[in-house]
Amino acid sequence: MAEGTIYIYFKNKEDLLISIFKEKTRETIEFLKSEVQKETNPLDKLKRLLFLHLEIFQKEKDLARLYQLELRQSVRLTTEYFKVEHKEYLDLVGDIINEGIEKGIFRKNLNTSIVKRVIFGAIDEVITTWVVSSKEYDLVSLYEPLTDILLRGLVDSQG
Amino acid sequence: MAEGTIYIYFKNKEDLLISIFKEKTRETIEFLKSEVQKETNPLDKLKRLLFLHLEIFQKEKDLARLYQLELRQSVRLTTEYFKVEHKEYLDLVGDIINEGIEKGIFRKNLNTSIVKRVIFGAIDEVITTWVVSSKEYDLVSLYEPLTDILLRGLVDSQG
Amino acid sequence: MAEGTIYIYFKNKEDLLISIFKEKTRETIEFLKSEVQKETNPLDKLKRLLFLHLEIFQKEKDLARLYQLELRQSVRLTTEYFKVEHKEYLDLVGDIINEGIEKGIFRKNLNTSIVKRVIFGAIDEVITTWVVSSKEYDLVSLYEPLTDILLRGLVDSQG
Amino acid sequence: MAEGTIYIYFKNKEDLLISIFKEKTRETIEFLKSEVQKETNPLDKLKRLLFLHLEIFQKEKDLARLYQLELRQSVRLTTEYFKVEHKEYLDLVGDIINEGIEKGIFRKNLNTSIVKRVIFGAIDEVITTWVVSSKEYDLVSLYEPLTDILLRGLVDSQG
DNA sequence: CATGAATGAGTTTTCATTCAT
DNA sequence: GATGAATGAAAACTCATTCAT
Numbered sequence: 001m002a003e004g005t006i007y008i009y010f011k012n013k014e015d016l017l018i019s020i021f022k023e024k025t026r027e028t029i030e031f032l033k034s035e036v037q038k039e040t041n042p043l044d045k046l047k048r049l050l051f052l053h054l055e056i057f058q059k060e061k062d063l064a065r066l067y068q069l070e071l072r073q074s075v076r077l078t079t080e081y082f083k084v085e086h087k088e089y090l091d092l093v094g095d096i097i098n099e100g101i102e103k104g105i106f107r108k109n110l111n112t113s114i115v116k117r118v119i120f121g122a123i124d125e126v127i128t129t130w131v132v133s134s135k136e137y138d139l140v141s142l143y144e145p146l147t148d149i150l151l152r153g154l155v156d157s158q159g
Numbered sequence: 160m161a162e163g164t165i166y167i168y169f170k171n172k173e174d175l176l177i178s179i180f181k182e183k184t185r186e187t188i189e190f191l192k193s194e195v196q197k198e199t200n201p202l203d204k205l206k207r208l209l210f211l212h213l214e215i216f217q218k219e220k221d222l223a224r225l226y227q228l229e230l231r232q233s234v235r236l237t238t239e240y241f242k243v244e245h246k247e248y249l250d251l252v253g254d255i256i257n258e259g260i261e262k263g264i265f266r267k268n269l270n271t272s273i274v275k276r277v278i279f280g281a282i283d284e285v286i287t288t289w290v291v292s293s294k295e296y297d298l299v300s301l302y303e304p305l306t307d308i309l310l311r312g313l314v315d316s317q318g
Numbered sequence: 319m320a321e322g323t324i325y326i327y328f329k330n331k332e333d334l335l336i337s338i339f340k341e342k343t344r345e346t347i348e349f350l351k352s353e354v355q356k357e358t359n360p361l362d363k364l365k366r367l368l369f370l371h372l373e374i375f376q377k378e379k380d381l382a383r384l385y386q387l388e389l390r391q392s393v394r395l396t397t398e399y400f401k402v403e404h405k406e407y408l409d410l411v412g413d414i415i416n417e418g419i420e421k422g423i424f425r426k427n428l429n430t431s432i433v434k435r436v437i438f439g440a441i442d443e444v445i446t447t448w449v450v451s452s453k454e455y456d457l458v459s460l461y462e463p464l465t466d467i468l469l470r471g472l473v474d475s476q477g
Numbered sequence: 478m479a480e481g482t483i484y485i486y487f488k489n490k491e492d493l494l495i496s497i498f499k500e501k502t503r504e505t506i507e508f509l510k511s512e513v514q515k516e517t518n519p520l521d522k523l524k525r526l527l528f529l530h531l532e533i534f535q536k537e538k539d540l541a542r543l544y545q546l547e548l549r550q551s552v553r554l555t556t557e558y559f560k561v562e563h564k565e566y567l568d569l570v571g572d573i574i575n576e577g578i579e580k581g582i583f584r585k586n587l588n589t590s591i592v593k594r595v596i597f598g599a600i601d602e603v604i605t606t607w608v609v610s611s612k613e614y615d616l617v618s619l620y621e622p623l624t625d626i627l628l629r630g631l632v633d634s635q636g
Numbered sequence: 637c638a639t640g641a642a643t644g645a646g647t648t649t650t651c652a653t654t655c656a657t
Numbered sequence: 658g659a660t661g662a663a664t665g666a667a668a669a670c671t672c673a674t675t676c677a678t
Contacts, residue, residue, distance in 0.1 A: 003666095075229070075232070078291065082291045083291070110304075110313065114301060117281070121280035122277040142273060150313060151312050152312040153309065172673060319660095325653065435603050439601055467591065471631075
């Protein structure tokens with residue numbers, strides 16, 4: 001695509017970037033939603049979501065770089081993204097949590113709006129570390145310890 | 160300080176930014192370390208750390224903006240920061256976790272290197288949301304639900 | 319006509335514009351010539367010419383805009399236009415003036431090559447003012463004061 | 478002056494051009510005003526004005542080119558210029574005409590607002606012709622026939 | 637040493653022109 | 658021949674860096 005072409009379809013370069021992120025994120029969220037719906041147990045839904053999140057980024061490291069590093073380049077872009085597409089992902093997590101609470105699988109006194117951010121933040125940080133790391137390692141293999149902490153917490157309830 | 164003055168002390172603008180972040184981060188980590196050492200119980204150490212992290216950023220929203228948005232604008236800066244200063248914070252958390260595991264307060268099978276990232280990621284996300292939000296709300300009040308999830312996890316162990 | 323089509327018929331955009339102006343100007347000058355020839359008195363010829371010039375532009379404000387503003391945007395176009403089509407209009411005026419001098423209706427010592435430019439310049443300025451004006455007003459009504467000055471001059475010869 | 482320098486002082490390139498024209502025109506008008514005031518007779522005032530107008534442009538052909546050709550390049554520029562600086566020149570002429578009418582030197586029934594435009598238009602056209610001409614000739618020498626027509630008109634009042 | 641106006645390399649944007657359909 | 662989406666050379670603009678004061 002030639003330089004000038006983007007100006008036929010977008011007001012400016014930033015608008016193009018915003019559009020790319022919106023498009024890609026929506027597509028991914030649609031995919032995640034449909035995959036999650038294949039499970040009936042909220043616990044399995046959450047697990048599958050986290051697994052796929054890691055797997056998608058592992059498969060497309062360039063995309064991961066784009067999301068974890070380039071997206072943040074423009075404050076306007078980050079803000080826009082946070083308020084719309086990002087919110088949709090959080091809502092997907094939030095719905096699973098709420099369902100789990102209702103079904104007695106998750107704890108009753110959970111604050112869903114914080115829980116969904118904790119889950120996203122945890123996985124986001126793990127992916128960013130993987131992206132900036134000079135070492136090559138398997139991202140998906142982090143699925144086990146990641147879910148373990150999020151689901152069971154840090155404190156030894158037996159102790 | 161005038162525009163041109165920075166080039167007397169720094170090679171370029173990015174170096175200035177890196178220097179500011181390093182300086183500020185080290186100072187903050189020193190403060191956090193000294194505060195954490197006032198507690199003997201690893202659980203209390205972790206709680207105090209999270210509380211102070213929220214409190215510091217709440218008190219200086221400009222600093223929060225700087226860390227959560229501006230810092231991320233330069234890929235080189237983010238990468239550099241991630242590998243040095245950010246690591247120090249993670250190590251502080253990691254040491255507390257390890258101490259807790261040894262003392263039987265935290266679960267034995269925790270993967271410390273993931274746990275510390277989960278904790279940082281969770282709090283980081285909560286702060287970024289607060290920074291980009293158009294609504295004004297109390298960040299420190301999120302301390303309770305945040306520690307609750309991280310410490311106890313999502314799953315209802317009674318159920 | 320689609321964008322690309324003009325390059326089948328014209329070398330470039332400027333050539334198209336030149337062609338449009340040439341065509342339109344020639345057509346208009348032909349019309350003016352034939353109208354002027356309906357009068358026998360050079361004074362009436364000049365009056366009719368000025369009246370029609372105002373009337374044509376009043377009737378087609380878009381055309382007026384084209385001539386008074388758009389045409390001047392390209393230096394090459396202005397220069398080209400000035401040397402050919404514009405000259406034809408001036409010659410039409412010049413011929414009327416010369417005829418008037420010969421017939422003793424206009425003053426003997428008139429410098430025809432300046433006179434024709436004075437007449438064109440005067441009417442051109444009046445039309446440009448009308449085009450750029452934010453107020454809507456009747457252009458043809460300026461015919462009377464315009465001819466009065468050009469024919470009788472400013473000085474009170476009785477005084 | 479380097480490319481980027483203009484953006485320190487002006488919003489964009491067009492604003493720079495507008496500013497140059499405004500500045501130069503105001504300066505010239507101030508000069509013309511002061512020169513005109515040296516005369517007491519309105520007729521002499523007008524003559525001196527026309528003479529100086531020709532002389533200034535003859536002396537600075539580049540400036541003449543700028544005014545007669547480049548100024549028209551942008552419709553916005555032409556419109557802005559017409560409504561402000563250009564108006565000031567016309568007012569200067571208009572004031573002289575009004576004074577002349579009052580003193581019985583110019584004809585009573587003159588329409589000042591048209592007269593001033595006729596005078597400007599006439600001189601403007603003569604200058605443009607000089608600028609676009611491939612022949613080099615003396616512009617100031619046109620002062621005589623130009624004032625002759627404007628002051629005495631075309632019609633032979635003896636005839 | 638400090639300053640901030642000026643710089644110009646790099647980036648973004650425009651728009652006349654091309655060319656596959 | 659006609660079309661209009663795509664092109665890219667040129668113009669406009671930005672902003673980190675320099676340097677005369």
